[in-house]
Amino acid sequence: MSFITLTTDFGTKDHFVGAVKGAIYTELAEARIVDITHEISPFNITETAYILKNSYKSFPEGTIHIVGVDSELSADNKHIAIELDNHYFVCPDNGIISMIASEIQPTKIVEINIHDRIESSFPVLDVFVKVACFIARGGNLTVIGREIKEYKKLIEIQPKVNQAQTQIIGGVLYIDNYGNVITNISKKMFNDVGKGRAFKINASRYSFDKIYSRYNEITGNNSNNSSQFDGNKLTIFNSAGFLEIAIYKSNLNTVGGACTLLGLAYRDPIIIEFFTESKPEFTPLT
Incomplete structure (x- = not known):
């Protein structure tokens, strides 16, 4: 059945x-x-x-x-x-x-x-x-x-790419239970358009130039004292393959989530800019 x-x-x-x-x-x-x-x-x-x-x-x-x-x-x-x-x-x-x-x-x-x-x-x-x-x-x-x-x-679910292939213009698609902000920009689109170039993610008045592989990667070698990173902002491709703006160890009832702390809401624009100079150490995210 x-x-x-x-x-x-x-x-x-x-x-x-x-x-x-x-x-x-x-x-x-x-x-x-x-x-x-x-x-x-x-x-x-x-x-x-x-x-x-x-x-x-x-x-x-x-x-x-x-x-x-x-x-x-x-x-x-x-x-x-x-x-x-x-x-x-x-x-x-x-x-x-x-x-x-x-x-x-x-x-x-x-x-x-x-x-x-x-x-x-x-x-x-x-x-x-x-x-x-x-x-x-x-x-x-x-x-x-x-x-x-x-x-x-x-x-509106589909992000756009400018003619010069230097920008992805997306937006906030969903806000989860932790206050994390999920965009409509997929990892595949990021890799296909970015082609290894340096980038900047613009979200409201904040910007990011690094995408982590997992949330706790933000703690680096300080995993034994990770609480000092609580409340730090980061970007990640989530398990669904979409760009997510998050707050490490976020809690809407205590430290707050990305939506509240960064002032982001449903449909707000998220823009990724790519630059001609590439970062030698960058490899497409898998």
Whole structure:
């Protein structure tokens, strides 16, 4: 039996998550449900895209991912089901899927058309659950929707490179639980554009000219007395392969995180400048 995951901005105070799980078990008693998160910032599509991209691959092939963020049906916000990378996504067509699909071409996309039989102000409960359980039972996507070729794309997720190949212009994509600032600039793009050149990362009024391989590398040979580095700022390519601006041993309740200490927020610009002189000791990050 396939896993069914849930990613929403519902929070856990209200009844919504419990109701969705109950509806899944009513449709499919043997279902295995996993919560990815219910703490997406309300209606934040790019945050959802980042979390989905970095979580779905950990699940077995055939997993069905229900995504309930900005899911109210409208003429401009259709509901779709997608087969992609041997996984299924049941979600609104609001750009959520574009971060995953920018690298991997979907196998099949359908616009869900069962709404004429179901009138609902809570589509995740009344529509997405039925579609997910239908897929879990082996149903073909074309039964529940009309096949389409296009989906909405989030332009802001993609950083830009200037014509001279001397700048990457990106931005803040996500702020994690530690207050670390994740950008939309990938390690691959950095290496492809930088080609070993010296660089400067500009973030608000701060700049960086070094990217660490791991957080505690900032302590150097002082690992036995690392507390002296608590609160120092650094940049790193995180486990998802994106440039991250962090505070060593950050805690939003004590020393603060990069978002608060550096004054960075969602969508703020992050610019990497590359210079003609290269650093002899620099090798592309792997």
